[in-house]
Amino acid sequence: MCASLLASLPFDPAPAQPRPDIGVAGAFLSSRVAVTHSDFEEMAASHDRLLQTDPDNPGFRELSMQGHLLAGNFERAVERAAEITASGSASNVANLLMQADAFNRSVYDVAIAAIEDGAQTGPLTDPMARAWAELGRGSMSDALAAFDVVIAEREELAPFALYFKALALAFVGDLERAETLLTGEAEGPIGLSRRGVVAHISILSQLGRMDDALQLTDAMFGAAPDQDVAELRAALREGRAIPFETITSARDGMAETYFTLAAALPVERGDWLPLIYARLALALRPDHAEAILFTGQLLERAEQYSLANAVYDRMPADNPQYLAAQLGKANALARSGDVERAIESLRALSRDRPDSVLVHSALGDQLRREEEFEQAEAAYAHALDLLESVEERHWVLLYTRAITLERLGEWERAEPEFRRVLEFVPDEPQVLNYLGYSLIDKGMKLDEALGMIERAVEAEPDSGYIVDSLGWAYYRLGRYDEAVPVMERAVELMPTDPILNDHLGDVYWAVGREREARFQWRRALSFAPHPDLDVDLVRRKIEQGKTPPDAMTDAQ
Structure with missing residues (x-):
């Protein structure tokens, strides 16, 4: 489609x-x-x-x-x-x-x-424009006929037309028919987006079906939804109906059409079509929160950070999505190179929203990227303290905090945190790789560590970093011949990474391929700087070579 x-x-x-x-x-x-x-x-x-x-x-x-x-x-x-x-x-x-x-x-x-x-x-925008225009002119029968043409004649576009038809019916007050369309029971299945589910919840509440609305909310968004859905749930539990505001005019209907298309299209570098539709949606409905966030994200992908920030700034402070927009703005500032402003904006946001796990976690992420590990750990700890209970959905927060502890040199605290993450996501390759590599590097629990890295490579065989970890593990274990093809594969996957080229040089030297080793070390220098590359050490290796380490034995 x-x-x-x-x-x-x-x-x-x-x-x-x-x-x-x-x-x-x-x-x-x-x-x-x-x-x-x-x-x-x-x-x-x-x-x-x-x-x-x-x-x-x-x-x-x-x-x-x-x-x-x-x-x-x-x-x-x-x-x-x-x-x-x-x-x-x-x-x-x-x-x-x-x-x-x-x-x-x-x-x-x-x-x-x-x-x-x-x-x-376009094949969808033309008939939808006719339908919404007929609705704007006051002819609901002609609008429904336009929707029905697409539903009957374009199978691949029918779910879109059914969704818009349901919104139109809800707008004119025919909530019962709108609800049956959204369930997929009346005229065929509709794959509802997040925004469509919220519309369905609103319609159920307007019909007085609060229990059904709550059940749908819990089924689709879980126990700890985003702020906007949390506010909907609170209203439903108090017995308050949610106003139907997905569309409030024919113009809103066309904006919804453009936004739905923008979100449905694949986002590829150099393809402006999703952004064209998103911009049209915002032109017709400037307060469309989801369109604001999506447009900002598309502009970030295009590396147009000032434009992205201008879009994020359009989010009203009283909108439940305001926090997401501010986090998007901080991310755009950081990606543009203005890291200091990004951190300060997150600090200000943490003071404004002291109980937000997302804000403190985002602040920790940014501080960690800048290698401000003590401050990052404090931000992560604060975020975790705000949680009533730590669940599987929090594994990334646990993982990034464990990385921070490891970088602080506090391995005794870091290792249990990594293992705690694996209790939630036992097959997550990034966690297996990080923990396995760290254990190999410290000469600890070598068999278990190697098994972790091998599982990570099996899950993501095209990740240069993970393949490098396996090659480096073989090297540290003295299995040099096995390390060579693995490390060569890692450099093939990431040919300009200085660390991987440096590692390949070490492996070549260990098996007696000295000329190739020096070539790889020179390549590593050509791709410097890198925070983990010791440039002086690499230069010494080029001049003097390197004695391979003795094969490690388990230091457990």
Whole structure:
């Protein structure tokens, strides 16, 4: 289904070539770099400059439009889309923008006229736009007919159309029919997203079926849900109905369509289509919390951190998803290189939300990455103290705290914590690898440690770090011939990692392949720096070689 949707909206991000008589080399170069790096603000600005000298160039106009949309400048993007459609150029993205603009202005006749004139946007967005526009015009019967066309004729799109039909019925007050559609009992199965489940809970509560609503909440979200669901549950237990706010207008319905498509499409580097749909959803419904979070995450993936932060800042402070947005903003700050601001924002958030496990855990993660291990351990300890009971879903928190204790040199405290994690997730390869490698490195419980690493490799055979652990374990155990192919495989998986290249050099030296060893050590230096690489030691090995360690015996 996703592939067909992708195929329905082709667009070529390669900028059109300028005419050779136009002196726009600088702007053209900037535009190419911007497109390649998904720098949407520069993409819009550079193509705007190019259009000043070549105003009829369709490629420049298309990429100016897309840049403005992806950067969040909906109004400017609509202006470009209007120019494109007026020129007679074919552009699915321009058609989408004009469609969204019609809904944004509540001119539903315009949206329907565009469809009838052949301004196609996609196999789902066109019929859904007709349905929502008919609803906006007050004709529920025509809206239902439009939904039913897709349900009857497009099997792969029917679950989407059924979901939107249920939302439309709930919006007009036909809660009983909406509820039966959402269960999948009336017209076919619907794979509800998290947002769809919340809508179903709301509808059940509006029907007075509080027990059913609570049962669905517990079944789908467990005993310790996120804050927004926790608030829903508290209201249900008090007997308060949850207002149905998934859509409150035809415009909201179209926003929901765009957001659902954005979330359904695969997210791949260089593919802007999910972000295009997410931006359209936010243009129509700026308070769409899930769209805010998803758009921010997509912008982070594109390494557009300032744009991501601007989106996260749109989350209202009283929204239950506010905390998630602030954590996303801190993550974007850190990934942009502004680690100090990221840590300070998390500290401020921890003061504002002192009882939040998520906040203290996120602060610990950031401090650990900066090797501030004592402060990280304190943050993790605080997070764990806030828990009434430690359960399997908390294993990552336990694991990161155990890593921090190990890095602090407190192995007596760290080892029991690693083993506690394995009680919850006995086959988790990252935990098996870390504990096994640490035990090998300390010469402790060698048979058990090697078995852990072998299990980790079996689970993730293409992880360079884990394969390296196995090769290094063989090396430390004096099994040099066995270490060679394993370590070579690790470097093949991660050819530019300095630690793995250094390890391969040690293994080669141990089996007498001295020239190859020095080559690998030089490669390790070429990929430096690395926090765990002793550059001076590597240089000494290149000059003097290295005496392999004696094979370890169990120091247990």
